[in-house]
Amino acid sequence: MAKYQKYAEYKDSGVEWLGEIPSHWEFFSLKRAVNKCTNGFWGAEPNGDNDLCVLRVADFNRNNFEINLDKLTYRSILSKEAENRLLKKGDLLIEKSGGGEKTLVGCVVQFNEDFPAITSNFVAKMTPSMSMNSRYITYAFSHLYAGRVNFSAIKQTTGIQNLDSEAYLMEKFCFPSKNEQTQIANFLDHETAKIDTLIAKQQKLIELLKEKRQAVISHAVTKGLNPNVKMKASGVEWLGDVPEHWATTKLKYIAEQIVDAEHKTAPYFDDGQYLVCRTTNVRDGELRFEGSKYTNHQSYMAWTQRAIPYAGDILFTREAPAGEACVYDGKTPLCLGQRMVLFKLDKEIILPEFLLYSIYSGLADNFIKQLSQGSTVTHFNMADIQNIPLFELPIAEQEEIVLYIISKLNKFKKLVDNANTAIQLMQERRTALISAAVTGKIDVRHWKNPNKNNNQEKMEHST
Template identity: 45%
Template sequence: MSYPSYPEYQKSEVRWLGNVPSHWEIFSLKRAVDGCINGVWGDEPDGNSDVVVLRVADFDRETLRVGTEKLTLRSVPERDKKNRLVRSGDLLIEKSGGGDKTLVGCVVLFDLGFDAVTSNFVGRMSPLPGFDANFLCYAFNSLYQQRVNYPSIKQTTGIQNLDVEAYLQERFCFPPKSEQTQIARFLDHQTARIDALIAEQQRLIELLKEKRQAVISHAVTKGLDPDVAMKDSGVEWLGEVPEHWEVRKLSTVTDKITNGYVGPTRDLFVEEGIPYLQSLHIKNNQIIFSPEYYVPKWWSDEHAKSILKPDDVLIVQTGDIGQIAVVPDDFPEANCHALIVTSTIKQSLSGSWLAWVLLSDYGYNSLMSIKTGALHPHLNCGYVKDIYIPVPPLLEQAETMDFLTHEEQGHQKLLSQAESAIGLLQERRSALISAAVTGKIDVRDWQPPSSETFPDSSVKQGVPV
């Protein structure tokens, strides 16, 4: 769907803003809000002066509102609280935080009815008379998406800090308040429709992941023949398996189960040498060698027990346990750190088959059953040896893996399509917000449809405004 432009425009003299409607005013952001009040963290709750303290973690970056799932209660003295109380219609801005992929400076609208203050990482901005809070929230979101706040960010440590005073010096365009309210009303309706489509795609992704897991689990524990005779495996979570399959302890079908090196190695890293794999390199159950770490060959030779060979199975031992990867041919003689290395006996078990088994529900539950540590989950190499593995004949292993590889290709194609659709919808959402709050489209006469079942086709396809 296309929207009309305004009849007349003026130059904004702001490079990234371009032309704006001729009756809109252009001035700094600080003239739209009553400054920025710093927050306070307070003390442990004492039952007397407790109040909700809103954190960056409470920001819902999709809806641009404050989430209420995990609110934090802190004790804040009245003298620190009275000038910091957040009112419905206030804007909250992230002053400190961010990360490698997330820029600090997100703004959300507080539209809830309880007393709260902000944490010391969050500032409160109250819209001045003549400004619609919802419009300002969309305006700040557009500025954030265009990284207009970037020049006002300082980073002397691992945390980004936003100089809010400098940021509020940035100039923006402002229509009359009645028009602000109409723009916000239009965007509330349109973004809700787009968000509903995004939610549908996200549900589809979850269903695809569930189906993938079910296909893997059935194939490696029940086989591909629906008419095969079955027997009780005698193993919890495994249930019945094909009658001609064996069920073996992992230690009986491997010639090596060992730990990767667990000592300090950072000082040993060199620019060229032996690839050195760590748990951070195992992502989505494959090896992604970034960042690249190398160790000297002499050091690797001294720690030969953790030298890898193709078809070895790597199991993440600490943290995100349950991640599995098979060593491909392009990592000859690589070494590894803090991973469980399993080398299978090729006459009985393919390394790739073992990986598929460990990726199944049965394999995952088996690993979880032997983990130790609540805050820092860890797998003991000795316990892994006692996991039971369903072992079909080698030919059947190969046939089943061919089937799973084909299924995986189809699954990844559907998953990529759903993720691409989400990306297009998110781009459409940002473009629509930017176009509306900067006057590139005229929505003064817009009214919501009296009834509708599905969003229009341009929103479905993520077509730019």
């Protein structure tokens, strides 16, 4: 923030987390900045007569503090129920129930649309007072939320966080004049938009790298590495030609055992030492432990009667989502949860890593899509899993392909990691810029929008 000036004089706010504020700014509770907080209403199933847009927490865009318009919900709302709840441009929406393990309840976004709408019962509307700039208050609330100032007003009940909005609005904050609020809001709109553009470019880069990663895997396990090898028709339209010396086979012919982990009884979770591997634990070719569930030795022995997973086995998800897989390294003792499948391979015929990359090449997905007329793959039947098409080729060639893919993927991972680091730094800068502007740590009163001429600025200032 070194390139921005500070105010000439400051005064102590008396609040430790806020520190000093510009001497001419006022300091009072958030409750004075809004007229009132009105709870929302969910209504009934839409019937075509009283249908009205009901905005949910799921509609919050937590990046730009506005509303996402892509999946709006409509409910049947009677006129008397909507009367005091209808939103106007500039109203704020505050999340009153929700949150999660990593996010607090209490996010605030701005409603800036022309269509009629109300909030759901988990969201309340707040109308800014006449002396307040709506966008400035939105940024102020984003600063408070990022600093977890709302934490003391949260009540936890059975996993759901509820915000005591009355208690939260009693928190004090600093406010300049409305004209200065407008200037700060315009400055932040412009500067955060620039940061968001840079973030979007990095996100696009990540998507392109993922597409390139997929292309490398698909080509290597279906075409091989030798560009001069003689090819033959695979007999499958979507697969095209394959190396002539490769034999087409199916999973059931090269797997010693394919075990469906569907249990007659639901898994029993406790503090035991055995991981219950669920579909949430298998993502992008890796075994992940976020949100893991564990069980005891008795349950482990009961659930592994058909097969105990050993190093080199493949863990495969039937659904939720379908088609995720990883090679089990044997380090963490585990049994399989619902919708999981275990492949025990004949390693003299196929390497586990080669099979893994074959799965992620699209062989499994495209095969199932062909069976279901191209629809999105949401579930794999056991019969379909057994018939997933694969290739049988020399082990030495499989090893060469696996090493090539690993080398390429390591390079892609480094590039993706760099892009994610850049995104994180830009997001941190965005948060810091908002914080500095709305708390008066930087003075932007003389900032001019480079995209507007003087006449436009005068007209905006006069309104």
